[in-house]
Amino acid sequence: MDTTNLLAAPLFQLGVHVISVGGVLLLGLGVVVFFALFFLMAAWRSARSRAVAEVQAAERARDAEIRMAEILKSQAEMQGRMQTMAEVFGSRQAELNQSIRERLDGMTSRIGQTMTEQSKSTHENLAKLQERLAVIDTAQNNIQALAGQVVQLQAILANKQTRGAFGQSRMEAIIADGLPLGAYEFQATLSNGNRPDCVVRMPNGMPSLVVDAKFPLEAWSAIRDAEAPEEKKLAIAQFRRDIEVHIRDISVKYLIQGETQETAFLFVPSESIFAEIHENFEGLVQKAHRSRIVIVSPSLLMLSIQVIQAVLKDARMREQAHLIQGEVIRLMEDVSRLDERVRKLQGHFMQANKDIDDILVSSNKVTRRGEKIEALEFGEKPEENAPRPPAKTADSTASATTGQLRLRVVEDE
Numbered sequence: 432m433d434t435t436n437l438l439a440a441p442l443f444q445l446g447v448h449v450i451s452v453g454g455v456l457l458l459g460l461g462v463v464v465f466f467a468l469f470f471l472m473a474a475w476r477s478a479r480s481r482a483v484a485e486v487q488a489a490e491r492a493r494d495a496e497i498r499m500a501e502i503l504k505s506q507a508e509m510q511g512r513m514q515t516m517a518e519v520f521g522s523r524q525a526e527l528n529q530s531i532r533e534r535l536d537g538m539t540s541r542i543g544q545t546m547t548e549q550s551k552s553t554h555e556n557l558a559k560l561q562e563r564l565a566v567i568d569t570a571q572n573n574i575q576a577l578a579g580q581v582v583q584l585q586a587i588l589a590n591k592q593t594r595g596a597f598g599q600s601r602m603e604a605i606i607a608d609g610l611p612l613g614a615y616e617f618q619a620t621l622s623n624g625n626r627p628d629c630v631v632r633m634p635n636g637m638p639s640l641v642v643d644a645k646f647p648l649e650a651w652s653a654i655r656d657a658e659a660p661e662e663k664k665l666a667i668a669q670f671r672r673d674i675e676v677h678i679r680d681i682s683v684k685y686l687i688q689g690e691t692q693e694t695a696f697l698f699v700p701s702e703s704i705f706a707e708i709h710e711n712f713e714g715l716v717q718k719a720h721r722s723r724i725v726i727v728s729p730s731l732l733m734l735s736i737q738v739i740q741a742v743l744k745d746a747r748m749r750e751q752a753h754l755i756q757g758e759v760i761r762l763m764e765d766v767s768r769l770d771e772r773v774r775k776l777q778g779h780f781m782q783a784n785k786d787i788d789d790i791l792v793s794s795n796k797v798t799r800r801g802e803k804i805e806a807l808e809f810g811e812k813p814e815e816n817a818p819r820p821p822a823k824t825a826d827s828t829a830s831a832t833t834g835q836l837r838l839r840v841v842e843d844e
Contacts, residue, residue: 609737647677651670681725
């Protein structure tokens, strides 16, 4: 009873619940049992895990053995294949070496041939180069000679008189090359007593065209030779004055009403001077136009001469138009006579063709009669020893044959 009372004795009170000693002991016993079961379960699980791990390790060991066996087998196969490949590579290496040797031999031969051809080509090129060098030497000599001529030309242009003669000679060469004789005149005298450098005769009684070649080249040379700006400015002013004076002289001396054209040419013997005048001296060009003076370079003068030449040709053709018309009329008469004679000849040919057709008809009939005669049989052939009839002459035979043919032809007709 004491033990029972002791276990039932209250230990402490929790709210309305009274916790006794027996309850606490039961609770502790329950906790001990719970932990004991927990540790047993943990030990069982650990043992099971070890068993599974051992099984898996055994399986892995068997798999490793199987794989090792397979690896050994594969290694053996690989060694066999490697040996086979070594043998194949050895044979291929021998073939490759043989092919390389053959190709090297062929390449060596081709290289030798190419080097021979290249050497030959090099010799030929060197020979051609020597020829070209000889040509270059000749050209250099020509250039040196031309340089000497240029120096001579500079010496000529340095003199005022020779410079004027140079422009005059160049203008005369252009006009003489482009126009026929009689269409121009150098140093002709006008009605006022002045003598221009050239007068071009225009067709159909039109006034003549005056060409002046006395361009003031000395003033232009002074502009080129000027070094200081002040000298160049003075040279430009002098050039303007010289050109203006020269334009006024041409307008006063050479433009004559009814005798010369209303426009005259001022010839500049250099294309570069002509270009610079139009580029830098536009006022002089406009003043020349207002004075009815045209500044021309060698190319423009040549073009103008070609136009005048075409006008002269047209005028000559117009003058000869009536002669050409008469010749055309006579030509048409000759063509008419030729047509009449051709028609007569055509009639003769047609008659001849008709006669030939008649002759062919008669010859065909004669041929058919001859074939009929050949088809006839005249009995037995004469013996060889039998006396032959007297031979007829060729004329008698021909006449008889001709008579028979005529008789047959008459009968057939």
